[in-house]
Amino acid sequence: xxxxxxxxxxxxxxxxxxxxxxxxxxxxxxxxxxxxxxxxxxxxxxxxxxxxxxxxxxxxxxxxxxxxxxxxxxxxxxxxxxxxxxxxxxxxxxxxxxxxxxxxxxxxxxxxxxxxxxxxxxxxxxxxxxxxxxxxxxxxxxxxxxxxxxxxxxxxxxxxxxxxxxxxxxxxxxxxxxxxxxxxxxxxxxxxxxxxxxxxxxxxxxxxxxxxxxxxxxxxxxxxxxxxxxxxxxxxxxxxxxxxxxxxxxxxxxxxxxxxxxxxxxxxxxxxxxxxxxxxxxxxxxxxxxxxxxxxx
Numbered sequence: 001x002x003x004x005x006x007x008x009x010x011x012x013x014x015x016x017x018x019x020x021x022x023x024x025x026x027x028x029x030x031x032x033x034x035x036x037x038x039x040x041x042x043x044x045x046x047x048x049x050x051x052x053x054x055x056x057x058x059x060x061x062x063x064x065x066x067x068x069x070x071x072x073x074x075x076x077x078x079x080x081x082x083x084x085x086x087x088x089x090x091x092x093x094x095x096x097x098x099x100x101x102x103x104x105x106x107x108x109x110x111x112x113x114x115x116x117x118x119x120x121x122x123x124x125x126x127x128x129x130x131x132x133x134x135x136x137x138x139x140x141x142x143x144x145x146x147x148x149x150x151x152x153x154x155x156x157x158x159x160x161x162x163x164x165x166x167x168x169x170x171x172x173x174x175x176x177x178x179x180x181x182x183x184x185x186x187x188x189x190x191x192x193x194x195x196x197x198x199x200x201x202x203x204x205x206x207x208x209x210x211x212x213x214x215x216x217x218x219x220x221x222x223x224x225x226x227x228x229x230x231x232x233x234x235x236x237x238x239x240x241x242x243x244x245x246x247x248x249x250x251x252x253x254x255x256x257x258x259x260x261x262x263x264x265x266x267x268x269x270x271x272x273x274x275x276x277x278x279x280x281x282x283x284x285x286x287x288x289x290x291x292x293x294x295x296x297x
Contacts, residue, residue, distance in 0.1 A: 001031030002267045002282050003289050004260045005211050006119075006166070006191050006242035009038045010045070010052045012259055015246060021056035024259050029065035033072050035289040036260060039119050039166060039191075041080035043092040046099045050075060050110050057109075070109050074293065076166050077103070078118035078154055081147045083138050089150040097157070115293045117158035118166025119191055121151050122179070125171045148179050155183035164188035164292055167208070173199050180206060189292070192244050197230045204238060209292060211240040214250030214258060217269045231274050236284050237291070241266050 013021040028036065038053065040046055053073065060066050077100050079085050085092050104111055128135040139147075158165040165188035169176040173195055180186055186207040193200065193210040200210060212231075219227045231239075241263060243250075249258035250265040271281040289295060 001028055001033035001261075002241065002263050003033065003035040003285050004243050004245075004263045005035070005037050005189060005240045005289065006039050006213070007036065007245045007260050008041070008247075010049045011246050012257075013052050013056065015257065018052075018056055018059065021052070022059040024261060025053075025056050025069055026060050026062075026065060027261055029060070029062075029068045029072075031261075032068070033260075034286045035293070035295065036073050037116065037166075037293075038073060038075050040075070040077040041119060043079050043085065043096040044099050046075065046077045046103050046114075047106065047108075050103065050106075050108050054108060054110070073110065074113045074115045075103075075110060076116035076118050077114060078116075078120045078166060079150060080119060080168060081121065081123055081150060082133070083143070086143060086146040086150055089146060089153065092150070093153050093157070096154075100161075114163070116164045116166050116188065117154055117161065118188070119168040120154040120165070121168035122147060122172030122176045123168060123170045124175075144175075148175055151176075151179045152183045155179070155185045158188070159183070159185045166191050168192075170194060177202060177206075189240060191242065192248070196226065197233060200230055200234065204234065209238045209240050209288065210234055211242045212266065212270060213242045213244045214248040214254070214262070214266055217251040217266060218254065228273050231270065237288060239270075239284065240288055240292075241270065241281075241285055 038049055057066055057069055077096060079092050079096060123134060126134050126136040155165055167190050169190060189209045189211050190203050191211050192213045243258050243260055243263045245258035245260055247258055249256050249262055253262050267278050267281055271278045
């Protein structure tokens with residue numbers, strides 16, 4: 001099984017059932033997943049996410065598979081820039097800190113598996129009818145400032161805790177870079193990278209890893225050469241892959257609900273574009289996960 005640096009497991013369970021979540025975890029373990037990162041988006045969701053995953057884990061009858069997952073699944077904690085969180089950023093940051101402390105002191109089998117802060121960042125993709133509810137009319141000058149401040153506050157927390165950060169940046173490259181340079185903390189992942197080569201060069205020069213997801217498999221033929229040039233430019237020691245499940249299922253599963261088992265299609269697509277075997281790309285990404293998150297191989 002290939003490493004997946006970004007998924008939202010609790011949404012998979014909420015959208016389906018605990019039985020479905022158990023089945024996904026069991027298959028991940030059977031396929032020998034090396035690293036999987038369950039991502040936070042709300043200031044108070046960390047403990048609940050861990051409990052949901054543990055509940056599914058306990059339903060797996062094979063204790064060896066359970067043990068494998070307990071070593072392979074990790075967590076981040078962060079605040080996605082929704083309007084309410086931006087407006088209440090001070091209180092949200094306080095709650096985020098409290099939830100992290102509570103999680104570390106809990107009896108959860110994952111209590112030592114918090115390895116990143118995020119996802120947080122900048123999103124200026126206006127889609128009021130979509131699940132994100134992003135409406136440009138909601139973003140006056142104060143909201144734009146608040147969004148950047150919430151992002152920087154989380155980067156400061158990552159710096160304080162000495163953890164990598166998971167950056168969400170969509171249609172907001174300039175503001176993202178402004179905050180990164182202001183915070184002067186450049187350690188982590190630009191998740192679901194969706195910009196071009198010039199933007200990639202800036203992120204890479206700052207020190208970031210770039211993660212590619214299922215949306216890369218939708219690249220149009222007219223833009224494929226540019227995309228391949230981008231992939232070939234990214235140093236092998238800075239590339240990561242992810243699902244962002246349950247969102248953005250790759251071809252040939254596009255249009256269905258994504259899950260971590262579908263990441264194999266993204267590995268196959270990326271490896272073909274950069275002229276590597278799937279096994280070689282798999283090892284590269286595993287090694288990059290080890291380096292970034294301080295894992296013992």
